[in-house]
Amino acid sequence: MALIDLRDVSKSYRRDALEIPVLNGVTITVPAGDFMGLMGPSGSGKSTLLNLLAGIDRPTRGSIRVADTEISSLSERALAGWRARHIGFIFQLYNLIPVLTAFENVELPLLLTSLSKKQRRDHVMTALGIVGLGDREKHYPRQLSGGQEQRVAIARAIVTDPTLLLADEPTGDLDARSAGEVLTLLQRLNREYNKTIVMVTHDPHAAERAVHVLHLEKGTLVEQVESRA
Amino acid sequence: MGLVSGYNLRSMLVRKGTAAMTAMGIAMVVAVFVMTLAIAQGFRSTLVASGSTGNAIVLRKSATSETVSAVLKNQLPIIESMAQVARDGDGHPLASPELVVIISLPRISDGRPANVPLRGVGPRAYEVRDTLQIVEGRRFVPGTREINVGRQAVGRFRGLTFGSDVKFGGATWKVVGIFTADDASFESEVWGDVDLMMPAFQRGGYQSVTVKLSDPAAFSSFDVAMGADPRLDLKPQREREYYEGQSETTGTLIRVFATFVTAILSIGAMFGAMNTMYAAVAYRTREIGTLRALGFSRLRIVTAFLAESVALALIGGVIGCILALPVHGLSTGAMNMASFSELAFKFRITPGLLGGGLLFAAIMGGIGGLLPAIRAARIPVARALREI
Numbered sequence: 001m002a003l004i005d006l007r008d009v010s011k012s013y014r015r016d017a018l019e020i021p022v023l024n025g026v027t028i029t030v031p032a033g034d035f036m037g038l039m040g041p042s043g044s045g046k047s048t049l050l051n052l053l054a055g056i057d058r059p060t061r062g063s064i065r066v067a068d069t070e071i072s073s074l075s076e077r078a079l080a081g082w083r084a085r086h087i088g089f090i091f092q093l094y095n096l097i098p099v100l101t102a103f104e105n106v107e108l109p110l111l112l113t114s115l116s117k118k119q120r121r122d123h124v125m126t127a128l129g130i131v132g133l134g135d136r137e138k139h140y141p142r143q144l145s146g147g148q149e150q151r152v153a154i155a156r157a158i159v160t161d162p163t164l165l166l167a168d169e170p171t172g173d174l175d176a177r178s179a180g181e182v183l184t185l186l187q188r189l190n191r192e193y194n195k196t197i198v199m200v201t202h203d204p205h206a207a208e209r210a211v212h213v214l215h216l217e218k219g220t221l222v223e224q225v226e227s228r229a
Numbered sequence: 230m231g232l233v234s235g236y237n238l239r240s241m242l243v244r245k246g247t248a249a250m251t252a253m254g255i256a257m258v259v260a261v262f263v264m265t266l267a268i269a270q271g272f273r274s275t276l277v278a279s280g281s282t283g284n285a286i287v288l289r290k291s292a293t294s295e296t297v298s299a300v301l302k303n304q305l306p307i308i309e310s311m312a313q314v315a316r317d318g319d320g321h322p323l324a325s326p327e328l329v330v331i332i333s334l335p336r337i338s339d340g341r342p343a344n345v346p347l348r349g350v351g352p353r354a355y356e357v358r359d360t361l362q363i364v365e366g367r368r369f370v371p372g373t374r375e376i377n378v379g380r381q382a383v384g385r386f387r388g389l390t391f392g393s394d395v396k397f398g399g400a401t402w403k404v405v406g407i408f409t410a411d412d413a414s415f416e417s418e419v420w421g422d423v424d425l426m427m428p429a430f431q432r433g434g435y436q437s438v439t440v441k442l443s444d445p446a447a448f449s450s451f452d453v454a455m456g457a458d459p460r461l462d463l464k465p466q467r468e469r470e471y472y473e474g475q476s477e478t479t480g481t482l483i484r485v486f487a488t489f490v491t492a493i494l495s496i497g498a499m500f501g502a503m504n505t506m507y508a509a510v511a512y513r514t515r516e517i518g519t520l521r522a523l524g525f526s527r528l529r530i531v532t533a534f535l536a537e538s539v540a541l542a543l544i545g546g547v548i549g550c551i552l553a554l555p556v557h558g559l560s561t562g563a564m565n566m567a568s569f570s571e572l573a574f575k576f577r578i579t580p581g582l583l584g585g586g587l588l589f590a591a592i593m594g595g596i597g598g599l600l601p602a603i604r605a606a607r608i609p610v611a612r613a614l615r616e617i
Contacts, residue, residue, distance in 0.1 A: 051611045057611040089523070097520075
């Protein structure tokens, strides 16, 4: 069954009087448990597509169903709640809050749930354990390496056990070794924990780790390639 | 709330310099607010302390204050004979016929002449006003040119020290005693024998008669009896209500002034808070975008940034209150608009006033933080995430 069902989705931005098209009639289905890579050159619309899936941007036209919810018609408020329940987002620049410790950063999404303090602690420690940073809970982001920061960010993305993990160039700011660790971790989340992942990247090595890869060019889907992974 | 206390307060510390300056701006406004209202509070409580609930002051009908009232000499025995007036152990009625005139004496601080209220009182004035206490010397002896001086007037005006001679009303008077009156306005006055004051100032009658009632509840029957007597065109008032009324003009003037000054200052402080919060929002745009992407609603973001602004302002408010506290109990003087004479009183900072100062700070923080908080919540998430 398709977890993600995009039908004829278009997105354009208005800049002054000019209408700039970013996505043109994209139709994609992603089954549950898939690890999907989205590739394409800069400006091809891959990050925009990811933002649409995350419900942090809205399509100009078309329908986006994620886990049987038509998110393009949700109100701003409902969308925020939906994101908290269903989406784990991994950013290129990690986007950890600098004044919070690793533990507190991972705990952030849980503050939106009704979990008790003890339950939150258990969830956070489990997530930090999965990414191999159980001993770094009291460290602030500035005390961690880039790779470690990204793993904390992944722990934050999985701590609520979301329906869908979205990663926007997760290795774009990392050296080759750290990038490899992060990709291995994502693969593990997909294989062992059956997490559905959509990952935007322009790095062919990163895309190799995905199960399927889609190519976008100038806002249009050009081909679908079976990965070697 | 976890987000509020942890994230916002720690973020505030990252920008210590700006936060401290904003807090100090608010502290200054709160300090001025508390201090000016402490003047109004002190002024009012000084006048209100003058009035006792067990006393009544008798004035001519339609007179709004002692200075514009008149009581004829032959009306005094009629008042004294009324049943509601208390008696002392020897059966003397506890009533004090009084006359207030303004004399001019040079101020010690700047040598310039100031209006000092001189109160001629009856021989039983000290029994009628039982809060009065001689703290140095003795009471003046009726029929002699002796005077008593209130504690607040001593040291403020030249010549009003214990044992000295003062010239006014064409004669020389000797200061034989200093009195206190529980911080009431009487402490700014000079008291002497009313029967000597009348000829000295060419007055043919009294201005008021203050009586101690046999029972505070007897006031209404006293009022009725006085209204029924055709020989008396007089009207009693409870002494406390009278003095409350007297404090109104000047009290209101001080309060209006205080409100005006602090309102203008607070606009400056609010812009300061607003500027700080706009900078904080701009500085943390990507963090806000991240929080929104994680599922934090707009309302939570608004609340968090408002709370940050209010917390910052409250820190300023506490500092402002601490800055204002040392003036508590300091003496100052102001023109009493009801008698056109100087009234000495003390700054009074009450817990209510401090609470008002903190509330004022919180309001400034809230108003200053509102627009930046709304901006924080309205930033499109996708765009906020692209900010570096």
